[in-house]
Amino acid sequence: MPTSNTPIDINQSIHPFVMVIFGATGDLTARKLMPALYNLLANGILPDNFLVVGFARRSLSHDQFRSMMKEAVVKYSKDQNINYRILLKLTNNLYYQQGFFEEITPYKEVVKHLLAFDKDRGACITRFFYLAAPPVNYPSILKNLLQSKLSEGCGQGSGRWTRVLIEKPFGKDMETAKKLEEQLSNTFTEKQIYRIDHYLAKEIVQNILAFRFANSIFENIWNKDHIDNIQISLMEAGGVGERGAFYEGVGVLKDVVQNHLMAMLAFTAMEQPKKLDVESIRTERVKVLQKIRRLTPGEIKANVVRGQYSSGALNGHKIHAYREEKNVDSASQTETFAALKLFIDNPRWQGIPIYLRTGKRMAKSVARISVQFKKVHNALFQNLPPDVERSHHDVLTFRIHPRPGISLQMLAKEPGLGFSLKNVKMDFSYENVFGMQTFDSYERLLLDSMIGDQTLFATNAGFNATWSLVTDILNVWGKESTPKFPNYKPGSWGPHEADLLIKKDGRYWLLH
DSSP states (O other): OOSSSSOOOGGGTOOOEEEEEETTTSHHIIIIIHHHHHHHHHTTOSOSOEEEEEEESSOOOHHHHHHHHHHHHHHHOSOSSOOHHHHHHHHTTEEEEEOOTTOSHHHHHHHHHHHHHHHHHTSOOEEEEEEOSOGGGHHHHHHHHHHTTGGGTTTSSOOTTEEEEEESOOOSSHHHHHHHHHHHHHHSOGGGEEEEOGGGGOHHHHHHHHHHHSOHHHHTTOSTTTEEEEEEEEEESSOOTTOHHHHTTTHHIIIIIIIIIHHHHHHHHOOOOSSSSHHHHHHHHHHHHHTBOOOOHHHHHHHEEEEOBOOEEETTEEEOOGGGSTTOOTTOOOOSEEEEEEOBOSTTTTTOOEEEEEEESBSSOEEEEEEEEOOOOSGGGOSOOHHHHHHOSOEEEEEEESSOEEEEEEEEEOSSSSOOEEEEEEEEEHHHHHSSOOOOHHHHHHHHHHHTOOTTSBOHHHHHHHHHHHHHHHHHHHHSOOOOOOOBOTTBSSOHHHHHHHHTTTOOOSOO
């Protein structure tokens, strides 16, 4: 992460590389990785010499894989005017290796590909191993990376030139996360491990650091004395789509709460880092996650809500219930919605509730962090109109999606002879101010891994803290009677119990 306003010449930092993508025919590669590589190449950021090897079970030729990835870029790239010369340059650097993750033979074939590439370039080329496969395959992949000596680089017996990028969910619970971490640390050093939570790389999430610590007007009131509550919402209008086989048995608690929501919470609540460097920023993120109060079984029952969407009709279209989705159990108990109330036990946040919400088949897709300040209590502003009284808190909102930006809601006097108050907003958006689209989070993560910057990647210590919380909830849910699913309609904001969770505190969801 840059520490000054001086532009960094990225091209001087990225050298020729090889990237092996495990799970190369999957949804993540098509939707995120290939469009990100294309956009980096189109912006002149990637070097001329690079190689991408796709590794998956399907039987494909190099040309078939290239054709598949070309279609993915055209379909999913945010660039509406595809440069086919650049796209051809990308696809010409793509190769394919068919194989099962559990078998050692295809890994040995990859060794031959990479050694030939090193020989052709006359140097030991940096190797990236991207685990985009289902998490159940991670142990097999890591085992065979070690056994085949791919993890050692180009035969030097050292991992200096290798890095591994690993997607969430990072385990299924505390126990499996620890086992995965042990296997990772036996294969790679910490400096080689890039644990991906793409919400850490969202431009507006990063901007929370600048907003808080570069503007004393807000940092001085960023505490329990001035803030009433914090709300973090990550809502998706879509269902599970083609991801039913993956999502079943995982659920939104593991898929979103344990990582994305906690990433947003960490940036919002962390203390000021000593410096804008990798170690300082990651240290403060972890510290605040470790201070989240562990919930007792009784508190979990009272402060955690789960839900699952039913069938319904939206805009004239029939919406299938979660239990009717492809590869989902017809009696599934997997949650597609979760809402929580948490507390952070440190001097800055003691006693301030933090409300988290996430779900599928919501009224719309939106991700935001809202900081609600305490009401003004004085004799000047009594007997406000009901609509103003209900919402006249000063609210600062970080919009992650859509239209990334920051808004501040406050009260202002309406023009006229009387003294009527009205809610108004001051608004900043990246597009309006900077006249450009922000980097996609996967573009930023790929770029940072290439230049060796781990700032925006998760840590084992951070995951330990969040898994402790989530595992406690899972253990209580495992002992409860079968939930009454489905319990909310598509196109809503979740089950009624989620509204009661916050209403019983005399508050309401700001996004509704």
